[in-house]
Amino acid sequence: MKAAKITVSALALVAAAGAAEARDQIQIAGSSTVLPYATIVAEAFGENFDFPTPVVEGGGSGAGRKKLCEGVGENTIDIANSSSRIKQSDIDLCASNGVNEIMEVRIGYDGIVFASDLNGAEFAFTPADWYNALAAKVVKDGVLVDNTNKTWADVNGDLPAQDILAFIPGTKHGTREVFDVKVLEAGCEATGAAEAMKAAGDEKAEGCLALRTDGVSVDIDGDYTETLARIDANKNAIGVFGLSFYQNNTDKLRVATMDGIVPSTETIASGDYPVSRPLFFYVKKAHLGVIPGLQEYIDFFVSDDMAGPDGPLAAYGLVSDPELAKTQEMVASGTPMAPLN
Amino acid sequence: MTDAVAHPTPHSGSLLRQDERTRRRNNAERRFRLYGQVAIGIAIMALVILLTSVLGNGLSAFRQTFISMPVTLDAAVLDKKGNRDPADLKKVTTIGYSKLLVNSLTQVIEEEGIVVEGLASSDIKDMISDEAAAQVRDRVLGNPDLIGQTVDLKVLANGRIDGYLKGRVSMESAERDSNVSVNQLRLTESLVERGIIGKSFNWGFLTAADASELRPEAAGLGVAILGSAYMMIVVLVLSLPIGVAASIYLEEFAPKNRWTDLIEVNISNLAAVPSIVFGILGLAIFINFAGLPQSAPIVGGLVLTLMTLPTIIITTRAAIKAVPPSIRDAALGIGASKMQTVFHHVLPLAMPGILTGAIIGLAQALGETAPLLLIGMVAFVRDFPAAPPEGLFDPAAALPVQVYNWTQRADPAFVERASGAIIVLLVFLLVMNTAAILLRRRFERRW
8 A cells, every 4th residue: 555655656756847847958969979079068168158068978970860850849959969961861851850950060170090009110001001901802913803911011012011900990980981981992093993893893883892801900889999908909900090089098009191191180170181071060950049058059169269279179189170260150140051962 | 113124235344444436426525615616716706806907997086186276366357347246257267267277376386486497388277177267166156255365275187197196197108198298297296295286085086077088087976876876766766666566466466377477477587688678668668758858867767667676576576475374374364354464464574575675676777787878878967967856857877877988988087987986886786785685684584
């Protein structure tokens, strides 16, 4: 009897409290690459404004955009962080759930670096080296053959004779897309493998992205801390990291150059370093003016104090967008994004 | 009664001398004991390795490096209009407070006559945690009378300085580390000698909220501990009455037929369902269907309740079963109704067993991570949830999820924090399990 009474009153209490509650903090989800920047801004926002600190979640770019498109209302998130541009399929999903106007905000650029153990040899790569090291099929003496390169010296005589072993981001990471496009595809073109594949009937040269399966390239599905731990255990390996992660661990990692360029915020901002990508967040316009502080938060995120070249985001390793002023204007006027072209 | 029982053929040989077969049997027994000891040895070794690695990495999280110095809260900076109007005071951001702290530290360094060649002013700024300015600002806004006074403050030092005092950062690593310079470490050494920089107990680790990657030194478990506590309240309030009611009914009242058998099998099955499945269920039912908020302890509590229920039902039924039938018969025999029998006699006697089961179920729920990942409790939450019941709907973190979160951070200082969080979690579990053992010892009755 008593037990039943307690249960009923507990349930009633829960139901009553639930009905009275309205959300007063911003909710954000998405890319784990953008997550650290978003938490830095959220923290500064919370301590300098009268609004509660936004709640920021990771989960991946694709998952974040899907959550954004679940619909309009307090149970759905306000902002999706993304390390790649939104896809037409996301926009369609949004539209089918009544999310019509989305604002696209580019917050800056992130560089992807190739780094190995601090005490190991120095590397100077080109995308072609990476293609010849990791791709399943490479061009040898003008013909497409299975890749049998064992050491980096086999790939390129100038590189050290060290066994090839690479830890690259798994396919669910936004980073992998950049690696595929900026490194593998570029290398595929440069070595002439793309042409050979097209000649062999693969018209879009899709074989460029096929990697060796004999264990020299290892997909890491976790985050950069896992890659770092693997390199620690395997001193011969080379890992793929975000620039900001590398900058926080410069006492353990030695960075390699790409096309002769050392990755840094300067070389990425100038566009000299080839492997970089823009970072975005997407705002649900229907929530502006409904969720308190949302407009203030996005204004604050793209302000010079935060996203500018001397702000905390740059200090953490994000590369400030040279066109930040344009973004600020767009955010202030609340312009929704144009259809993808 | 005859003596025709066949006597075993008398063993030839002496009692004092073992024959071949006895020796073999004794050897087998000795070997078996050895196996057992080896098994226990392996288990203990695993535990010792786990504890040494966690304690070795994590104990340092409970001590933190602070800079103690007098800070002049200059009215010209903090209250330009001089009217102490809270709205105007709020306009001074943490950047303004940060400059104040840097000036104070610079002054202290000058007064002490410390000279480090090549030290830039930005080096001094980077030695103080960004969190320090926010803390001072909060304090001033809470008590505007402080403006104009000179107060002795103990502010957080930067994570790398903290790392140097804890041996994580060295002069050699600093040369390669872009986040700290050798000059800063030299300055730190001089300040440590004069007692201005020093380590003390880190209450913030237990009370403060999580912090971003830029200030690992400020990250604490406050929100996570509160979130876990809220979830445990929900689990206790819901799963204990429901579980006990279900077990009493099944054990004492329900007829034994195919339906109750089916329910019984299903309860045992539920107890073995992987916890992530409950997370998916929670996401679908509580968030997507019922519309409860993301990242809220109420949803976490409900999911963990589902997970804990089978455990509680199974242990409660065992406890009720252990009450001898004679007690029930006696009560019924003097005219008590079935319900009176159960509530006046069976339940009190089964209580220690039920409570032990509930505590063990709670301990299991406390350490559960997987289902919480799906319902948004992995979020970065900095605001403390309000007091229950409203607070149950505010976003919060949870202890095991906080461990998961911190192991993914880039800054090496979070390694120590993650292990520290594990220690806190283990202490809670230890306390709960000890309570369960004590309850059992104290109230258990044997018949």
